[in-house]
Amino acid sequence: MNRILKLTFKGILYALALAGLFFIVIMFLPDTDRDPAGITTTITRDGVTTTVTTHGSSHVSRWGVMELNRQEAERGDVESQYKLGMTYLDDYEADELSQNLEEAIKWLTKAAEQGHVQAQNALGSLYFEGEGIPKDGAKAVEWFRKSAEQGDAHGQYCLGYMYENGVGLPASANRAAIWYLKSAEQGYASGQKALGAMYI
Secondary structure, eight states: OHHHHHHHHHHHHHHHHHHHHHHHHHHHSOOTTOOTTOEEEEEEETTEEEEEEETTOSSOOHHHHHHHHHHHHHTTOHHHHHHHHHHHHHHHHHHOOHHHHHHHHHHHHHHHHTTOHHHHHHHHHHHHHTSSSOOOHHHHHHHHHHHHHTTOHHHHHHHHHHHHHTSSSOOOHHHHHHHHHHHHHTTOHHHHHHHHHHTO
């Protein structure tokens, strides 16, 4: 009986080893479906055509998408500016390369200045947290206020938090409650929780 268990155990180990080897081979073998001339993807938006050719790949790579966003962002497209900024921010968080953070701030600022609330919130968070840049409560408040004044529930919650804790501006429980209430009325859970906590 002991011998049968040992053989079964060895068989399982060999099967796992073969499966792992098979996985490694598949991951690192050249893709035979690749077209050495590349694949060209053309996107037309608002009468402007953008073309990206991905060499040696059967799909548009992450960098191809990033290049499409860059071209659109340089033309002033606010959503592309935001997406490009967030891509650089994700890259910074993964690699901590200061050039990625600089690019993230550059593109997020361009989008935020055109009224993109998510970009405004992202900038507010960057300045609030001070990750990779000096903390600046006043700049965080500036961006959260722009978002909040456009009716964004997250921006309203963040501005309420800044007032409640006196970050970047004088503390004011009354103003915090006003912004928390605006956020809560939109169903934003964090705003509801913060407002409720003020009355406990």
